[in-house]
Amino acid sequence: MNGKNTKIIVAILFCFLHISLIDGLWGNKTNLAFAEDTTTGQPRELKEEGTRLAKAGKLQQAIEKYKEAISLKPNYPNAYNNWGIILNIQKKYYEAIDKFKKAIQLDPNDPATYTNMGNSYLKLKQYDEALPHYKKAVILKPDMGVLHNNLGNCYLNLNRYEEGIASLKEAIKLNKTSAEIYENIAQAYDKLGEGYLAIKYIKEAKRIFRSNGKMERVSKAGKRLRHLYNKYGDNPKPKDREEQAKSPGQGREGELGTGTGFLLGASKYVVTNHHVIEGANSIFVNFFMGEKIRAKVVAQDKKNDVAILLLSKRPKSATGNIVLGDSNRVEMGQKVFTVGYPMSSILGRKPKYSEGIINSTTGYLDDPGLFQITVPIQPGNSGGPLFSENGQVIGVTTSSFSTVAAARITGALPQNLNFAVKSLYIRALLQTVSGFSASKIGIEPVPISPKNDLSNFIKSAKNNIVLIETAIDNSLPEFVEVDDDVHISTANPEKPSALKEKIRLAKLRETEIKDRFKTLQEMEALEDSVFSVEDKRKEIQKFLDAFPNRNPKLEEAKKMLSRLKGRGEEIKRFIPFTRPQTR
Numbered sequence: 136m137n138g139k140n141t142k143i144i145v146a147i148l149f150c151f152l153h154i155s156l157i158d159g160l161w162g163n164k165t166n167l168a169f170a171e172d173t174t175t176g177q178p179r180e181l182k183e184e185g186t187r188l189a190k191a192g193k194l195q196q197a198i199e200k201y202k203e204a205i206s207l208k209p210n211y212p213n214a215y216n217n218w219g220i221i222l223n224i225q226k227k228y229y230e231a232i233d234k235f236k237k238a239i240q241l242d243p244n245d246p247a248t249y250t251n252m253g254n255s256y257l258k259l260k261q262y263d264e265a266l267p268h269y270k271k272a273v274i275l276k277p278d279m280g281v282l283h284n285n286l287g288n289c290y291l292n293l294n295r296y297e298e299g300i301a302s303l304k305e306a307i308k309l310n311k312t313s314a315e316i317y318e319n320i321a322q323a324y325d326k327l328g329e330g331y332l333a334i335k336y337i338k339e340a341k342r343i344f345r346s347n348g349k350m351e352r353v354s355k356a357g358k359r360l361r362h363l364y365n366k367y368g369d370n371p372k373p374k375d376r377e378e379q380a381k382s383p384g385q386g387r388e389g390e391l392g393t394g395t396g397f398l399l400g401a402s403k404y405v406v407t408n409h410h411v412i413e414g415a416n417s418i419f420v421n422f423f424m425g426e427k428i429r430a431k432v433v434a435q436d437k438k439n440d441v442a443i444l445l446l447s448k449r450p451k452s453a454t455g456n457i458v459l460g461d462s463n464r465v466e467m468g469q470k471v472f473t474v475g476y477p478m479s480s481i482l483g484r485k486p487k488y489s490e491g492i493i494n495s496t497t498g499y500l501d502d503p504g505l506f507q508i509t510v511p512i513q514p515g516n517s518g519g520p521l522f523s524e525n526g527q528v529i530g531v532t533t534s535s536f537s538t539v540a541a542a543r544i545t546g547a548l549p550q551n552l553n554f555a556v557k558s559l560y561i562r563a564l565l566q567t568v569s570g571f572s573a574s575k576i577g578i579e580p581v582p583i584s585p586k587n588d589l590s591n592f593i594k595s596a597k598n599n600i601v602l603i604e605t606a607i608d609n610s611l612p613e614f615v616e617v618d619d620d621v622h623i624s625t626a627n628p629e630k631p632s633a634l635k636e637k638i639r640l641a642k643l644r645e646t647e648i649k650d651r652f653k654t655l656q657e658m659e660a661l662e663d664s665v666f667s668v669e670d671k672r673k674e675i676q677k678f679l680d681a682f683p684n685r686n687p688k689l690e691e692a693k694k695m696l697s698r699l700k701g702r703g704e705e706i707k708r709f710i711p712f713t714r715p716q717t718r
């Protein structure tokens with residue numbers, strides 16, 4: 136063998152190994168730990184011989200071995216996968232895709248094959264086709280940094296920079312020494328006009344290249360850094376993109392945001408976080424059973440981050456099993472859980488379960504309006520119900536403590552500091568909704584008990600837990616509510632007598648007065664920094680206006696209003712929360 140041929144084979148071998156190690160083409164146990172090859176006997180021996188030939192640069196001979204293995208075992212996914220890898224190296228991308236499709240058909244749970252399929256489409260610059268395969272690989276193997284990197288780069292090629300940054304940051308969590316990932320994030324922030332963050336990440340890439348002795352890459356990163364300084368100046372100001380999630384109102388028209396919410400009983404009312412819907416004029420609620428219904432905001436409390444949505448029609452799949460619990464009875468150490476839609480663009484559109492405990496019955500700076508919890512909160516979890524052990528909603532998951540802000544203040548990174556708004560504020564806001572009555576909408580508690588265990592409860596409750604999609608869309612027609620109220624069912628199909636109807640309405644009124652007055656008492660007892668004096672006065676006045684006659688609590692409410700006269704105004708407090716929301 137002459138020197139020229141030797142150089143060619145070495146070059147092919149280097150290229151082959153570089154692609155396999157960096158882009159995840161080879162699914163071997165020591166590197167990517169993908170699906171194990173359980174085949175035994177001659178088919179496996181032929182496949183392994185093909186792999187040895189491929190690594191020696193004898194690509195066509197390797198293909199022949201894979202063909203022999205498949206002839207002995209037609210349902211051999213690893214042989215099809217390796218055959219496709221060689222076709223990729225030979226730039227026969229469409230032929231490679233056919234082999235990967237066959238491998239996926241035989242083994243739909245091997246992330247290596249989905250990655251390889253994505254790589255083929257990436258080489259063809261068919262990024263829309265590559266994206267779902269990279270997503271599938273990430274779902275199957277979420278602890279593999281190279282897969283998050285592939286997904287992030289695909290998003291960048293589609294000019295979906297926000298999503299690309301999110302995926303690349305996941306890759307960094309799993310591989311903090313990959314300077315190339317930092318470079319890609321810097322490029323994305325530059326595209327978004329975020330000079331401060333672009334400079335921050337390219338500096339880190341340069342540092343890692345230097346520590347690894349890659350001086351040529353250090354030089355290139357240095358040139359990129361000088362370009363960024365020329366573009367943004369020597370000291371660009373941060374926009375705090377990492378410290379405060381961007382609301383839909385701050386985005387561009389058509390930009391999509393997602394969050395979680397929950398339907399109250401069999402009603403048209405959905406509870407979520409205010410920051411999930413802030414600024415959006417297009418709100419759609421997606422139910423587990425497939426229904427998608429337009430919604431609008433009918434009540435909002437920005438300070439406490441709660442919003443109430445009204446659906447345009449009553450959903451068919453609601454089961455009426457969500458009940459609001461009393462957040463004042465919750466104690467530290469109590470077990471809690473949530474069901475929501477975290478990172479739906481990656482993890483999919485089916486609800487996910489997370490659990491934890493109550494760390495504290497107060498939030499940041501002992502804020503009495505919040506719970507501190509260990510329940511993990513990811514982007515997309517915002518607005519989800521926080522359930523107590525008996526299945527009652529005692530709060531709404533709302534935020535995680537900003538690690539960046541905490542690091543600047545304390546010099547340390549906090550771990551698992553998450554928060555939920557107490558159900559007290561949901562009750563208070565619901566009372567401001569015209570026509571709302573808990574007694575009329577069918578909220579029925581379905582407690583977790585030996586007869587109704589946790590799995591059965593979740594199976595039922597998830598029909599009322601929704602994925603909320605928001606955007607700015609000025610082309611939507613005006614919101615129209617369909618009058619499809621469910622009539623009260625009775626054992627007798629005939630209409631009840633007028634007297635019975637009057638008694639029923641009187642009982643509903645009495646219950647509603649009692650519930651609303653209890654909420655007013657709870658509000659009055661809270662510090663003015665949590666619920667301002669002015670807001671308390673307004674809520675009491677609404678109560679007086681709503682029930683001016685035959686109100687047993689009338690005099691007590693007037694006394695409450697009198698006590699608030701002359702009280703100081705609310706004390707504003709800055710809380711460095713990160714509102715988790717998928718963009």
